[in-house]
């Protein structure tokens with residue numbers, strides 16, 4: 001089964017080339033409610049920990065997108081069973097040659113996990129002699145190799161052409177410090193092969209994670225399964241995305257794993273078993289960002305239900321960040337509403353903790369009436385694309401006044417016009433183009449399908465928010481639009 005924008009193995013090559021998508025420019029302020037699917041970062045952590053656990057886990061309201069399909073496929077290849085929580089009756093034991101009930105083969109459409117809640121049954125031993133497609137997913141390329149190091153045999157890793165440009169060196173180096181053999185071409189990039197020997201003796205890992213917090217998270221997630229105490233220490237420049245490391249520690253805690261702080265940027269994980277868990281995934285607050293930004297830039301109001309009161313997601317910073325540009329927010333009975341009821345002003349922001357919000361924030365900044373400085377985001381050059389260069393060139397193409405600094409962007413007010421907005425295969429670049437298109441007519445996003453990385457329903461959700469009663473969509477259930 002194939003879902004818009006990606007196949008069940010997450011293969012974007014299987015998707016026909018996208019046509020340009022003209023971002024809708026409403027004549028009125030945007031008002032509405034948007035139900036945002038589950039968090040990518042939480043879903044992929046939960047899937048991975050469920051695969052490492054000592055018993056089954058259940059995931060309620062997980063995200064289903066290209067990145068999570070890639071994680072599911074990677075863990076299945078290593079031997080993990082991942083199935084719909086309640087397999088439909090079509091998985092019959094009476095069919096000739098049928099597997100025992102509930103043990104459906106990966107290719108059985110009746111067991112397709114592309115929608116709904118998931119049951120994860122860990123493998124007794126991770127299988128080797130497999131290859132893993134990371135697509136463009138940082139959480140797959142940085143979180144799965146430390147698990148593959150526990151497999152019996154070689155596990156090959158590769159991904160999209162752009163994934164081969166993302167930094168991997170510190171993770172490879174960290175695994176080598178633990179005695180794991182990793183064969184690569186010495187560039188510190190995909191592709192590479194992890195030669196698992198079934199066990200890892202813990203040790204003290206010192207790596208420079210200034211290019212991505214995911215190097216630390218990846219090692220932390222698997223470390224409880226290593227023999228002895230693992231210390232993971234970041235040595236180098238500023239460690240970005242600290243909330244994502246807190247998310248890793250919090251997710252481990254839900255699985256009964258205790259992580260000790262061993263210094264300002266060091267963590268110690270004693271060997272311990274990882275418990276299975278029954279978890280409900282929070283909505284992806286970073287994916288709420290463009291929708292909430294729509295309220296600000298059009299002078300409307302957008303509500304997102306199920307907004308968690310406490311979370312480690314960086315999207316929790318959105319009320320404050322959008323507030324710096326003039327938005328007003330309120331959280332009432334678990335629904336966050338952002339209002340835009342005045343001019344959009346520029347702001348001076350350090351986004352080092354929340355780099356994944358930068359494309360949306362840059363789009364808002366391009367529509368502001370005074371300059372914006374975004375700092376602390378040099379590591380965005382190693383994201384899905386070089387986001388600083390991508391934002392600079394896309395904004396220039398629309399007449400924007402923007403330049404890169406060592407660690408960010410300076411964006412000044414300019415009269416923008418329509419034109420091509422390149423997504424560079426980056427979901428957040430695609431949605432940033434949509435935000436600008438709300439105010440600037442004829443912004444053409446070349447590849448809106450890039451949003452399938454974390455939000456396959458984006459284009460429909462966007463259209464539904466802007467025009468709640470379009471002609472021709474009457475037969476589509478509201479929640480599916």
Ligand SMILES: O=C(O)C1=C[C@@H](OP(=O)(O)O)[C@@H](O)[C@H](O)C1
Nearest residue numbers: 041212213214240241244355356
């Ligand atoms: O651990 C995670 O789930 C993530 C960590 C961050 O990565 P970086 O530290 O590389 O920015 C973030 O930007 C990314 O979207 C998701």
Ligand SMILES: C=C(OP(=O)(O)O)C(=O)O
Nearest residue numbers: 136137138139356383428
């Ligand atoms: C940087 C991002 O993703 P990844 O998990 O691929 O690093 C992102 O989603 O903004």
